[in-house]
Amino acid sequence: MSRDGQRSSRLRHRPSRAIPSIIAGILLLAAGVALAWLAITRLANGTWPPLLQGPRDWLAVLAWNDPAIRQIGIAAVVAGVVLLLCAFIPGGFNALTIDDSRSGAGAEEPPVQERETVMTRRAVARLAKARCLQIDGVGSAAATATTRRVHLNVTTSLHEPGDLRARITDAVRARLEETGLSPVPQVTATVRSRD
Amino acid sequence: MRQTAGTLNRTWLAILGILALAAGAALLLQSNGTLHALLNTARFWEFVVTGDLHAFFAQPWVVAVILIIGVIMGVLGLLWIIAQIPRKNRAAAYRLHDDGSQGFTLCDSSVLATAVESRINNLPGVVTSAALLRGTARAADLSLRVTVNDRADVQDLIHRIQTSTLPELSSALEAPLQRSQLQIDVSGRTQSTGTVVHSTGTVLH
Numbered sequence: 353m354s355r356d357g358q359r360s361s362r363l364r365h366r367p368s369r370a371i372p373s374i375i376a377g378i379l380l381l382a383a384g385v386a387l388a389w390l391a392i393t394r395l396a397n398g399t400w401p402p403l404l405q406g407p408r409d410w411l412a413v414l415a416w417n418d419p420a421i422r423q424i425g426i427a428a429v430v431a432g433v434v435l436l437l438c439a440f441i442p443g444g445f446n447a448l449t450i451d452d453s454r455s456g457a458g459a460e461e462p463p464v465q466e467r468e469t470v471m472t473r474r475a476v477a478r479l480a481k482a483r484c485l486q487i488d489g490v491g492s493a494a495a496t497a498t499t500r501r502v503h504l505n506v507t508t509s510l511h512e513p514g515d516l517r518a519r520i521t522d523a524v525r526a527r528l529e530e531t532g533l534s535p536v537p538q539v540t541a542t543v544r545s546r547d
Numbered sequence: 548m549r550q551t552a553g554t555l556n557r558t559w560l561a562i563l564g565i566l567a568l569a570a571g572a573a574l575l576l577q578s579n580g581t582l583h584a585l586l587n588t589a590r591f592w593e594f595v596v597t598g599d600l601h602a603f604f605a606q607p608w609v610v611a612v613i614l615i616i617g618v619i620m621g622v623l624g625l626l627w628i629i630a631q632i633p634r635k636n637r638a639a640a641y642r643l644h645d646d647g648s649q650g651f652t653l654c655d656s657s658v659l660a661t662a663v664e665s666r667i668n669n670l671p672g673v674v675t676s677a678a679l680l681r682g683t684a685r686a687a688d689l690s691l692r693v694t695v696n697d698r699a700d701v702q703d704l705i706h707r708i709q710t711s712t713l714p715e716l717s718s719a720l721e722a723p724l725q726r727s728q729l730q731i732d733v734s735g736r737t738q739s740t741g742t743v744v745h746s747t748g749t750v751l752h
Contacts, residue, residue, distance in 0.1 A: 384621025
């Protein structure tokens, strides 16, 4: 259960699966505590706790073709599939890469062997929203960003938005290009007229 | 910039998933008789427990085995939960000169990180920054989180960091950096000062 803390891990990474791991860890801990408590009670009192009597009686008359065995088997298969999906579904990256070679360091190449420059998805959404709010005709805006797409929900007071949507997508795309995002995510917008 | 246990989690989730899937499939195959046909296991109408459970659990070694299994499971579960806490894992004091005959020079990595932060905080468009150094003095890793306002010129900021801050840090360490990581965040507060000019509507002739 150790991890490499000597060097930096990459800033742009996929989800760490913390929630399924915490749930599995708590279940493992609970099972371990229950087993240890049962054993310690047996050592201290000389008899097993009475609450084991029920499971022991049930086990004594349980046949392999009992429906309960089938139900336990199905539950275990489902839990196994869920755990494997949690482990193998990659999930989206948390950040977008910025091309830092465009910044024109030129002859003054920085004394670094390996570079990584990223912008978080939340930051990209905020940048897109801020640029959108600067455009004439935009009343309010909300932005969401993934590594491939930035979407803006825009409200305008214009009765005839006309080319507002195109102006928004062009301006936001230009801002993201100027920032150096590589690749530049696709920019889409939905414009609603405020009644 | 904090480190999480992604690889550890994927590995343990996969191991537990395979174990649960194998156990569940074995139970299902045993309950319908397929496993008996394949591997000559118990017949599906037979009882799961054929011996005397009371006599089995009365043996002293059974208690010891249950106790050991319980402790191992509990410790593994607890360590797995603790591993979920994101960690900075910053470097301890850098040994800038380690020649015993000439004396030692130690420098806490947080001192260098604070100096880097104060340099970056003075760059145009920067709201705040956080720096973290890992690795060794001869091969340092710099992780930077820079929060800028929404009007900042990001490429200009990167250029300034690459041409001033990184060379200065490298010069202080007297060695090139092993790795430089820069995470740009954008402040949630819309920039309304500085270059923004609000019109009063008054026309001067």
